[in-house]
Amino acid sequence: MEQLSLEKSKIKILLLEGVHPNALDVLSSHGYTNIEFHKKALEGQALIDAISDAHFIGIRSRTRLTDEVLSHAKKLIGIACFCIGTNQVDLESAAKRGIPVFNAPFSNTRSVAELVLGEMILLMRRIPEANAQVHRGEWIKSAEGSHEVRGKKLGIVGYGHIGTQVSVLAEALGMEVLFYDIEAKLPLGNARAVSNLSDLLAESDIVTLHVPENESTKNLMSAERIAQMKQNAILINASRGTVVDIDALALALEEKRISGAAIDVFPVEPKSNQEEFKSPLRKFDNVILTPHIGGSTIEAQANIGIEVADKIVRYSDHGSTLSAVNFPEVSLSENKNASRYMHIHVNKPGVLSNLNKVFTGDGVNIVGQYLQTNAQIGYVVIDVDKNSKTEDFLEQLKAIDGTIKARVLY
Ligand SMILES: NC(=O)C1=CN([C@@H]2O[C@H](COP(=O)(O)OP(=O)(O)OC[C@H]3O[C@@H](n4cnc5c(N)ncnc54)[C@H](O)[C@@H]3O)[C@@H](O)[C@H]2O)C=CC1
Numbered sequence: 369m370e371q372l373s374l375e376k377s378k379i380k381i382l383l384l385e386g387v388h389p390n391a392l393d394v395l396s397s398h399g400y401t402n403i404e405f406h407k408k409a410l411e412g413q414a415l416i417d418a419i420s421d422a423h424f425i426g427i428r429s430r431t432r433l434t435d436e437v438l439s440h441a442k443k444l445i446g447i448a449c450f451c452i453g454t455n456q457v458d459l460e461s462a463a464k465r466g467i468p469v470f471n472a473p474f475s476n477t478r479s480v481a482e483l484v485l486g487e488m489i490l491l492m493r494r495i496p497e498a499n500a501q502v503h504r505g506e507w508i509k510s511a512e513g514s515h516e517v518r519g520k521k522l523g524i525v526g527y528g529h530i531g532t533q534v535s536v537l538a539e540a541l542g543m544e545v546l547f548y549d550i551e552a553k554l555p556l557g558n559a560r561a562v563s564n565l566s567d568l569l570a571e572s573d574i575v576t577l578h579v580p581e582n583e584s585t586k587n588l589m590s591a592e593r594i595a596q597m598k599q600n601a602i603l604i605n606a607s608r609g610t611v612v613d614i615d616a617l618a619l620a621l622e623e624k625r626i627s628g629a630a631i632d633v634f635p636v637e638p639k640s641n642q643e644e645f646k647s648p649l650r651k652f653d654n655v656i657l658t659p660h661i662g663g664s665t666i667e668a669q670a671n672i673g674i675e676v677a678d679k680i681v682r683y684s685d686h687g688s689t690l691s692a693v694n695f696p697e698v699s700l701s702e703n704k705n706a707s708r709y710m711h712i713h714v715n716k717p718g719v720l721s722n723l724n725k726v727f728t729g730d731g732v733n734i735v736g737q738y739l740q741t742n743a744q745i746g747y748v749v750i751d752v753d754k755n756s757k758t759e760d761f762l763e764q765l766k767a768i769d770g771t772i773k774a775r776v777l778y
């Protein structure tokens with residue numbers, strides 16, 4: 369029987385940004401003990417040095433895994449984002465290198481939705497200003513500009529996991545919910561889809577953004593869009609900093625065209641907790657500013673630690689790529705009667721027939737074969753009967769033209 373291409377104890381897992389200790393527990397309970405843990409993000413040469421011999425890397429939203437950084441990660445097998453957003457990773461570059469990227473698509477969803485709900489109520493009551501005034505010793509008891517949220521219109525931009533949670537919670541408070549999404553979405557409860565963003569902005573008392581960072585959402589809330597919001601409306605952004613033009617928002621606040629905002633994410637965020645946060649929004653009492661903590665609750669982080677570490681284990685142990693965001697998905701569990709090979713290749717004619725030739729010899733019995741492709745790459749997992757002769761299959765797989773990565777898992 370051929371040796372595994374990699375012993376578990378030799379698989380280096382680099383965990384950055386203080387991911388929850390649950391992740392370490394899950395990994396070590398499955399035999400992955402070669403773990404390098406950092407509380408902070410790494411960047412520049414320090415990141416390149418640390419990733420150069422890592423087989424897996426676990427990050428949150430701060431670490432930038434660019435094409436340049438990945439070009440130094442010659443041993444990297446998988447990337448784990450212990451968060452929802454994956455915009456900090458060059459997904460195409462990772463796929464091209466045969467590296468699946470995993471995330472936690474809904475473990476912190478509720479945390480973000482609850483924060484948004486709280487902010488809506490606080491801003492509608494003008495609590496941030498009242499709080500700041502009282503802290504300064506001022507006592508201004510007044511109902512001016514203070515409203516209940518009941519009966520008000522909430523406009524949700526991006527009706528995905530977080531947007532729909534906010535929708536359900538807001539309706540429970542008696543709000544009228546409208547939403548805009550580029551995809552057709554099932555409205556929950558009495559929520560109503562609107563066909564364009566301008567209509568949503570013109571109607572909503574509160575606008576909350578729940579879109580991913582991509583080309584279509586860059587500066588989505590531009591000066592022009594902000595100008596389309598109702599007089600005295602409120603803007604909430606807990607999605608990504610690139611979605612709102614911050615200078616335009618500051619101007620709208622300055623000119624008192626909108627009555628408040630809550631911003632959790634920024635175009636440029638401090639690289640560490642030691643760095644000063646700079647923003648034109650700091651001077652406004654009617655703006656809630658938080659340091660990208662929408663998903664930062666004990667509950668969310670604990671669940672994310674387990675969920676994402678589990679995905680590393682399932683990929684490393686069994687080759688399962690279920691829920692990878694940039695990679696053909698294959699859902700697999702262990703086959704105790706087989707040896708398992710995996711092969712990642714450029715999706716081009718001829719690779720599969722060459723691959724099958726490797727396993728056509730006398731006495732070789734394929735007991736399972738799983739294939740998924742996308743436009744760029746193909747991913748094949750082959751289970752061969754344990755009694756089959758398996759001496760140099762791995763070398764033969766690696767020699768196939770178009771091969772990106774090949775491993776024998778067990
Ligand atoms: N502040 C924080 O700590 C956190 C922030 N986030 C951010 O929230 C974002 C949303 O998260 P989920 O709801 O889980 O994502 P999701 O993928 O479930 O939903 C996103 C929705 O936005 C829609 N969309 C995409 N482009 C759009 C556009 N141009 N206009 C309108 N709709 C558009 C999509 O069709 C989808 O329905 C994440 O991508 C992440 O960046 C997520 C978790 C924590």
Ligand SMILES: O=C(O)CCC(=O)C(=O)O
Nearest residue numbers: 428429451452453476663
């Ligand atoms: O917890 C983090 O570091 C980032 C949370 C976030 O923005 C996400 O999950 O997309």
